Amino acid sequence: MSVVKSKPSLDGFYGEFGGAFVPEMLYANVTQLQQQYVEIIAEPSFQKELNDLLRHFVGRPTPLYFASNTSRLLNTNIYFKREDLCHTGAHKINNALGQILLAERLGKTRIIAETGAGQHGVATATACALRGLECIVYMGEKDIQRQAPNVARMRMLGATVVPATSGSKTLKDATNEAIRDWITNAENTHYIIGSVVGPHPYPDLVTKFQKIIGEEIEQQLLTQTGTALPTHVIACVGGGSNAAGAFYNFIEQPSVQLISVEAGGEGVHSGKSAATTQLGTVGVLHGSKSLVMQTADGQVIEPHSISAGLDYPGIGPLHAYLYKTERASFYNVTDVEAIEAAFATTKTEGIIPALETAHALAILSKLTWKPSDVVVVCFSGRGDKDLATYMPFLK
Amino acid sequence: MKNNSSSLSAAMHGKDLAMYFTAGFPVVDSTVDIIQSLDAAGVPIIEIGMPYSDPVADGPVIQQSNLQAIENGMTLELLFQQLKNLPPLQSHLYLMGYINPIMQFGVDRFCTLAQSVGIKGCILPDLPPELYAASYQPIFEKYGLKIVFLITPQTTVERIKLIDTLATGFVYAVSSNTITGKAGNNSAEAIEAYLLQAKTLVVKNKLMVGFGIATGKALHKVCEIADGGIVGTAFIKELAQTTDVVSVTTNFIQQIAEGYHE
Numbered sequence: 001m002s003v004v005k006s007k008p009s010l011d012g013f014y015g016e017f018g019g020a021f022v023p024e025m026l027y028a029n030v031t032q033l034q035q036q037y038v039e040i041i042a043e044p045s046f047q048k049e050l051n052d053l054l055r056h057f058v059g060r061p062t063p064l065y066f067a068s069n070t071s072r073l074l075n076t077n078i079y080f081k082r083e084d085l086c087h088t089g090a091h092k093i094n095n096a097l098g099q100i101l102l103a104e105r106l107g108k109t110r111i112i113a114e115t116g117a118g119q120h121g122v123a124t125a126t127a128c129a130l131r132g133l134e135c136i137v138y139m140g141e142k143d144i145q146r147q148a149p150n151v152a153r154m155r156m157l158g159a160t161v162v163p164a165t166s167g168s169k170t171l172k173d174a175t176n177e178a179i180r181d182w183i184t185n186a187e188n189t190h191y192i193i194g195s196v197v198g199p200h201p202y203p204d205l206v207t208k209f210q211k212i213i214g215e216e217i218e219q220q221l222l223t224q225t226g227t228a229l230p231t232h233v234i235a236c237v238g239g240g241s242n243a244a245g246a247f248y249n250f251i252e253q254p255s256v257q258l259i260s261v262e263a264g265g266e267g268v269h270s271g272k273s274a275a276t277t278q279l280g281t282v283g284v285l286h287g288s289k290s291l292v293m294q295t296a297d298g299q300v301i302e303p304h305s306i307s308a309g310l311d312y313p314g315i316g317p318l319h320a321y322l323y324k325t326e327r328a329s330f331y332n333v334t335d336v337e338a339i340e341a342a343f344a345t346t347k348t349e350g351i352i353p354a355l356e357t358a359h360a361l362a363i364l365s366k367l368t369w370k371p372s373d374v375v376v377v378c379f380s381g382r383g384d385k386d387l388a389t390y391m392p393f394l395k
Numbered sequence: 396m397k398n399n400s401s402s403l404s405a406a407m408h409g410k411d412l413a414m415y416f417t418a419g420f421p422v423v424d425s426t427v428d429i430i431q432s433l434d435a436a437g438v439p440i441i442e443i444g445m446p447y448s449d450p451v452a453d454g455p456v457i458q459q460s461n462l463q464a465i466e467n468g469m470t471l472e473l474l475f476q477q478l479k480n481l482p483p484l485q486s487h488l489y490l491m492g493y494i495n496p497i498m499q500f501g502v503d504r505f506c507t508l509a510q511s512v513g514i515k516g517c518i519l520p521d522l523p524p525e526l527y528a529a530s531y532q533p534i535f536e537k538y539g540l541k542i543v544f545l546i547t548p549q550t551t552v553e554r555i556k557l558i559d560t561l562a563t564g565f566v567y568a569v570s571s572n573t574i575t576g577k578a579g580n581n582s583a584e585a586i587e588a589y590l591l592q593a594k595t596l597v598v599k600n601k602l603m604v605g606f607g608i609a610t611g612k613a614l615h616k617v618c619e620i621a622d623g624g625i626v627g628t629a630f631i632k633e634l635a636q637t638t639d640v641v642s643v644t645t646n647f648i649q650q651i652a653e654g655y656h657e
Contacts, residue, residue, distance in 0.1 A: 011525075021494060023452040023520040024545040025572050027554075166458050167448065179451040184579070186549060186572045284495045284521065285449065297470040298496030299448040 004327040006251035008318075012200020012288075015324060017317035020199035021284045025183040029191075030287075032106065034201045040105050041098070041208060053097050057130065058087045060094075060212065064220035064376070069348045076369035079230070080351070080379040081217055083242060090354065090381030091210060091242045092123035096192060098209035100127040103190035110134045110189040114178040116143055116171035116238075117308035118150025119354075119381060120194030125159035127192075135159040138177040140170035143308060150385060168302040171312055175286050195239025196316035199287030203244075203316050210245025217376055218249055225374065234259040235378040236359040237330075238274070238310035240319040242380035251327065259367075260319060261359045263305030264332035274303035275332040276315040277323045285314040291323070306335035306389060307355035309381075333362040339393055341365070342383065354381030355389060403437040406652040411623030412614065413440035413603055414630060414648075415491060417460040418477075419469025420446075425640045426469075426477045432644035434486040440565075440603075442518060442625070443478075445471060445492030452520045454576035456628045460635065471500045478512035489543065489564065491518040502531065506538040516541025516564040524561045532561075546597075547572050548581060548589045555596040565601040568593050568621065570608070576628030578607035590620040611654020618655075626651065 005014075012018045012034070022030050040046055054060040062085050067078045083091040096113075103111060111133050115121030121137040128135035137154055141163040144151055154161050167173040175193075182191045196203045196210075214233070222228040233250055235243035237260045250256040265273035273279060280291035285300060293301040293313040305311040315323075322328035333341070338355060341362035346352045353361060357380045369375060383390065403412065414433050418426045426443070433441050446464035450457060478488075490509060497505045497519070509517070517540060522531065524544050535542055541564035546555050549572055559566055570586055571579020581589075594602055604617040605625030614624040630647055637643045 019526060020523065021521045021526065022523065024523070024550060025452065025547050025569060025574075027523065027547075028549040028551075166455070167462065172449065176449055176451050180454075180574050183452065184573050184577065281499065283498055284493075286451075287521070292495070294495070294499060296499070297472070298499030299446075299465055300495075 004251060004322070004325045006248055008200065008204050012204065014317050014321035017288070017290050017320040018200055018203060019289050020287060021289065022199045022287050023183065025186065026199070029182065029186050030199050033205070036106065037102065037201050037205050040102055046101060046105070050098055050101055054094065054212065058093050058097070059085060061216045061220070062086060064217060064224065066224070067349050070345070070364065073348065074364060074369055075371055076373045076375060078364065079221070079374070079376045081213060081246065081376055083213060083378060083380050084351070084354065084357070084382035088123050088126050089384065090119045090123070091213060091245060092120045092194060093126065094212060094245070095194065095206050095209040095241060096120070096123035096127040099190070099192040099205070100131050100133065103133070103192070104131065106190060108188060108190035110136070110185065111192055112136045112138065112178050112181050112189055113192045113194060114138045114171065114174040115194065116140070116174070116311070117385065118143070118147040118154065119309060119385065121159070121161070122150055122153050122157070124192050125154040125157035128159065129157045136181065137161050138164050138174040138181070140164045140174045142169045143171065143174070147308065147385070170302065172300060172302070179286065195241040196244045196318055197239040197286055197288065197314060203288065203318055206241055207244040207248055207318060210241050211248035213242065213245035213378060214247060214249035217246065221374065227374070229253055229256055230374040230376045232257045232259055232373060232375040233378070234261065234360050234363060234375065236261045236310060236356045236380060237315060237319055238263065238312045238356065239314070240316040242378050244316060244318055246376070246378035247328070251322070258322065258328035259363065260322070260328045260330045261363050262330060262332040263307055263310035263359055264334045265304040265306070267334055268332055272304035274305040274311045276313065277320070277330045278332060280315070288317050290314050290317045290320040306338060307359065309354070309356040310359065331363050331366070333359045337362045339390070342390065343393065351379070352383035353379060354383050355386045356380055403648055403652040406656040407618065410618040411439045411601065411603065412651065413442055413623060413625040414438050415442040415444055415625060415627030416630060416634065417444035417446055417457065417464050418474050419464035419467045420460040420631070421463065421634050421637065421640065423467040423469055423473070425634070426474065427481060428640050429644055430481060430484070430486070430488070432641050433648065434484045436645055436648035438486055438648060440489060441486045442489045442491040442627070443474070445474065445490055445496060447493040447496055450493060452574055454574045454628060456576045456631050460631045471496055471505070475508040475512055481513070487515040488513060489516050489518055490514055494519050494522045502534055506534050506540055509540055510538040514540065516543060518543040518567060520545055524558055528561060543567050545569055546593060548585070552596060555593060559597045559599050562600050565603045566597045567625065568602055568604045570604055570606045570617070573606060575606055587620065590617065594620055611651040612657065614651060615655045
């Protein structure tokens with residue numbers, strides 16, 4: 001087997017996955033990004049500005065916390081990479097800030113974004129408030145009803161939240177609406193995609209802004225244990241941005257096992273699931289070729305997960321590639337297992353995880369570990385936003 | 396059925412009209428009736444929309460027709476069955492839609508069936524010329540299928556030339572950077588300047604203008620520069636309100652011809 005690479009080809013392919021399947025109306029914008037993103041991000045002034053913001057505004061580096069209670073229970077060494085302690089409560093802000101600085105350098109004055117549960121919408125609205133840019137967030141009409149607190153946060157931050165009323169009225173349709181907005185306002189608008197999905201260069205662009213998670217893991221492990229490489233890195237995967245960030249530094253380190261956890265919903269074969277690698281076939285969704293949950297006729301299926309951040313019918317092309325090459329092991333966790341893991345972790349460690357993170361945590365008790373293993377779980381977000389889902393389970 | 400073909404072609408003086416509709420809309424069996432009515436009315440090019448759940452380049456009207464068609468049970472499989480029963484036509488048939496359903500159906504199988512039912516070519520807005528050339532061109536050519544690419548006011552001179560080289564059906568000039576059914580923000584002068592330039596650069600193919608053309612008058616305007624125009628959304632709006640697709644189609648083309656003439 002050839003070596004699995006962390007970077008895409010020049011035209012944005014990870015193996016057979018990726019590329020930029022966009023209508024001509026987006027060609028100019030997408031090409032501008034493709035030609036300039038690497039150079040702009042590498043500029044010392046860009047790096048300094050972003051790093052200052054990540055440190056003083058976001059609160060990075062986030063702790064790598066040795067979860068002693070969970071480690072004792074499982075007789076191994078479990079670390080949590082605390083992205084939940086980022087400002088706005090999740091890793092999404094890393095990407096939103098990076099892309100805002102990029103948009104400014106591209107001369108764009110208007111920012112659009114899509115959001116499912118609202119975390120990426122809140123992160124983008126926060127970045128726009130900070131930089132004084134107009135912000136429009138597309139959100140499925142159904143999600144607006146389900147995620148009222150995050151809608152209020154976005155509005156308080158000055159964003160306009162536009163309901164996506166087309167199709168199934170959820171994340172997939174909010175993304176469609178954002179793309180349509182970008183087509184119509186191509187010249188002054190930058191689209192901040194929230195995950196490692198979309199046309200090239202977005203999967204690599206978003207990965208570049210999230211890879212700080214893995215970089216910090218390496219440095220912090222070295223300081224805390226004397227060894228930089230963990231044996232395992234675990235992350236939940238919807239589109240896959242926190243997983244891409246946590247994995248990136250380790251993809252070309254074959255000794256590190258990468259574990260991706262998808263949302264099994266009510267069970268992979270229940271008809272209500274979001275486990276894209278298990279249920280998807282090769283297709284094009286939102287501008288890139290990847291695995292897509294679809295009917296035999298190529299119509300995209302609306303997935304299900306109790307976690308609004310994981311119910312996406314596609315997966316980033318990097319993850320499709322890691323799946324196909326078997327570089328990452330893919331598991332899935334049901335709604336019920338995720339809820340149980342959320343309650344167990346909260347009680348054992350004193351940390352309320354986001355429902356997405358709870359999927360990654362749930363896999364800990366399903367796999368067997370050696371006492372010498374060093375297992376890092378990407379703790380992607382905090383659970384405040386999910387209290388309404390958790391509350392009925394409080395007995 | 397009244398034959399309007401002479402009135403349309405007489406009105407348009409050698410310019411071409413392309414009509415878009417969504418297969419399986421308003422009802423699943425509308426496809427063949429609409430095609431035959433457009434053919435009888437003398438429409439030179441018919442774009443048969445292949446419904447897709449996530450049509451990102453389309454406005455609300457065509458989105459809705461796509462969803463309705465899917466709900467009606469329209470599939471590529473069924474579409475090819477319907478097209479198999481068509482008598483010989485004067486109109487050239489193009490299939491228009493997104494790449495995902497074709498990938499799922501199998502590109503080779505899609506091209507085989509398209510050729511067998513007499514399809515002239517395809518318009519696939521989310522398959523850019525570079526990706527077409529890299530992976531699809533040999534298969535399309537093997538089955539004698541033509542390909543159409545879009546250009547926009549933002550498409551560079553160099554790229555328009557490349558697109559004209561690769562395209563074999565016609566070049567589809569989007570009037571403004573927008574989604575279907577919307578006129579966009581560009582002024583009439585800006586659109587005219589863009590079309591005049593495009594006309595000098597597109598030398599191998601016909602230049603057809605689409606997006607936001609709803610009337611014969613608007614069609615006439617673009618035909619002053621281009622080789623023809625494409626009407627879609629305005630026609631879908633009419634179809635959405637009828638059970639008699641034959642009369643609606645015949646009347647619609649009659650109105651286009653009259654509006655063009657005025």
